[in-house]
Amino acid sequence: MTRSEFEHIAAQLRQRVLKVGLDFFGNKEDAEDAAQETMVQLWRYLEHIDAGRNVEVLAVRVAKNCCVSMYRKSSHRDSNFVRPLDNVTKEPSPCYNSPEAQLEAQDTQRLLSEAMALLKLRERELFEMRQIEGLSTDEVAERTGIPKPSIIAMVSAARKKVFTELKRRMKQ
Numbered sequence: 001m002t003r004s005e006f007e008h009i010a011a012q013l014r015q016r017v018l019k020v021g022l023d024f025f026g027n028k029e030d031a032e033d034a035a036q037e038t039m040v041q042l043w044r045y046l047e048h049i050d051a052g053r054n055v056e057v058l059a060v061r062v063a064k065n066c067c068v069s070m071y072r073k074s075s076h077r078d079s080n081f082v083r084p085l086d087n088v089t090k091e092p093s094p095c096y097n098s099p100e101a102q103l104e105a106q107d108t109q110r111l112l113s114e115a116m117a118l119l120k121l122r123e124r125e126l127f128e129m130r131q132i133e134g135l136s137t138d139e140v141a142e143r144t145g146i147p148k149p150s151i152i153a154m155v156s157a158a159r160k161k162v163f164t165e166l167k168r169r170m171k172q
Helices: 003-025 028-044 055-073 099-117 121-132 137-144 148-171
Strands: none
Touching: 003 028, 003 055, 028 055, 055 099, 055 121, 055 148, 099 121, 099 148, 121 137, 121 148, 137 148
16 A cells, blocks of 8 residues: 555544544543554554555554553553453443444454464564563563564564464455
């Protein structure tokens, strides 16, 4: 996909991914953050996006993944924020307005987990530290003893593998 093609559909995509964020979080502030992160990720991988495919489906998938990542990094995790279906007898969390949203979140998590399972052990470890735990490259280097340029390269390769696998699975 070219930059001009993306710019042409960006406003429409942003509205769609904003709705995903609103459905997930239940508040506009977090939804805006998720939409912004989604658009940045789509822009970064622009050359890998096939314009002939339904780009909206990809955007929704990326938005769901961003929401899950943001949730994991958030302080809500330690409060009374309930993950979907952890305990069906509890009152549902405000971030999951409907059974469909719960199922979509579970599906997204499953796809992400399956894609990450294809990574080599070290790649996965570094990917999780950077993407899920939200550690900086310096913090990862301190924990692992791996030089920062190596971490950057391995995390980048892991991201590409995960993105490629997610893209492949969405085409199925």
